[in-house]
Amino acid sequence: MFLAWNEMKSAKLRFLLIIGVLTLMSYLVFLLSGLANGLAELNREAVDQWRADAIVLSDESNINLPQSSMTIQAAQNISAKNKAQIAQVLLVARKRGTKIKESVAITGIQKDQFLMPKVSEGRAFNRINEVVADDSLKADGLKIGDKLNISSSDQKLIIVGFTKKAKFNAAPVLYTTLSTVQNIKYGNGNISRKGLINGVVLRDPNFANLKVASKLKLTPIESFIENMPGYTPQKISLDFMIYFLFVIVSVTIGIFLYVLTIQKVSIFGVMKAQGISSGFLIRSVIAQTFLLALFGVFVGFVLTTITGLFLPAAVPIQLNIPVLAVYGMIFIFVATLGSLFSVQTIVKIDPVKTIGG
Incomplete structure (x- = not known):
């Protein structure tokens, strides 16, 4: 963590750009989540007020x-x-x-x-x-x-x-x-x-025990909501967009860190020659990715909250904090997962070749 933090401080612009990309991606994920919740609420809010089973x-x-x-x-x-x-x-x-x-x-x-x-x-x-x-x-x-x-x-x-x-x-x-x-x-x-x-x-709550006439159908209220015209396809479409964004995040951060790792091959080679293990360097890259994703998610969450306050009432957005927290954790996880693209490169670095031996 110490090595990761010090490198980020010494190359602020480079890492600020990466944080900026992660911020925009998390901002998009959070906004889509709020939009999905808002559209779902538009369909079901009257039914929810019934508090029916x-x-x-x-x-x-x-x-x-x-x-x-x-x-x-x-x-x-x-x-x-x-x-x-x-x-x-x-x-x-x-x-x-x-x-x-x-x-x-x-x-x-x-x-x-x-x-x-x-x-x-x-x-x-x-x-x-x-x-x-x-x-x-x-x-x-x-x-x-x-x-x-x-x-x-x-x-x-x-x-x-x-x-x-x-x-x-x-x-x-x-x-x-x-x-x-x-x-x-x-x-x-x-x-x-x-x-x-x-x-x-x-x-x-015990409605399942009720008997109704053959021409009638007893339906749980959640199933009734899911069968509203357009409700389920709309929700699935927006959720799929969010999940696909997580894949894009993982690939994007993987590419960024792979390029950075290639640029630092000589530095990593010297560090290996000094006795620093590949495991230490890998943990440093993973820790660095975690910090970048954490900062990006935090700024994205703040921007989403501010946006939600200023959007007109006609925009059906509803920010669910627990859901955003879960998405934030998933975002950090998949971003950290993307850093594993660099692991093989770090392991293959030969300190002798790097220092010209």
């Missing part, structure tokens, strides 16, 4: 809430004690008298069940066509009292409150009554379909 959907829905359909009678026959009925439709809402449009997930629930969100501003809905909206809609100019026109429907909604963290599959949620969603989907006059909902959400 499972959901019951129709067997033919492909674990997709808007595509599911069941009768209220079938929902009532589910034997779980803590359950909540839910109906949902994905449409476009437009603020009346303006061109402000937003794709929304209009979600019907019962006010006295656990799906009812905590209202952060305004009040809860009390009547048909009143909604509690995700507070991200305020950034689009919507406020309490605004009236919304709904695409493909003659229903008019009015915002009476806002709630935090209510996005479903990246769409802001409008919580309202079951009757409101049924009127939007089927119209006021279609009495025969008013008894239909989309699913039943369960808050029961």
Whole structure:
């Protein structure tokens, strides 16, 4: 470590450039991690707020809430004690008298069940066509009292409150009554379909013991989230980019250190002639790589944190410190692993040939 540190102090510019490259790479890894977490959160944050264990959907829905359909009678026959009925439709809402449009997930629930969100501003809905909206809609100019026109429907909604963290599959949620969603989907006059909902959400750790009808499917909430359209492919793609960056880091640092080792062959030869072992020199190179990676990761983490503070709210980034810490350790490990490219070169150095003997 002493030799590694002293060499870094004597050739500051050379090693600062290497630290700079490692900083940029770690910065990119951390930003991609934050983006992956942020995009995942956009898809699932409303579901996370339910604090549910499972959901019951129709067997033919492909674990997709808007595509599911069941009768209220079938929902009532589910034997779980803590359950909540839910109906949902994905449409476009437009603020009346303006061109402000937003794709929304209009979600019907019962006010006295656990799906009812905590209202952060305004009040809860009390009547048909009143909604509690995700507070991200305020950034689009919507406020309490605004009236919304709904695409493909003659229903008019009015915002009476806002709630935090209510996005479903990246769409802001409008919580309202079951009757409101049924009127939007089927119209006021279609009495025969008013008894239909989309699913039943369960808050029961022992849900696996429940029996449901043959036309229904009981799904753990995590599996439900993973089957949201685009959720898993998007997450896998971003995670793959991060893992591939780790490979690039290992190769890059290996090339840098190999070149540096070649440049120092004569110095290493003299040191070997003085009795310094190959093992000592190898440990010095590994220690040097560890220090370089440590500095690079630290600066990259600081830059990522500062960037996260100044990015606009529209950028879906969420920095998870434990995850970043793990990625930082992996980054340091693969960078140190890259230093092993130089081991064979150090071992093969012949001190006699180096000093011209």
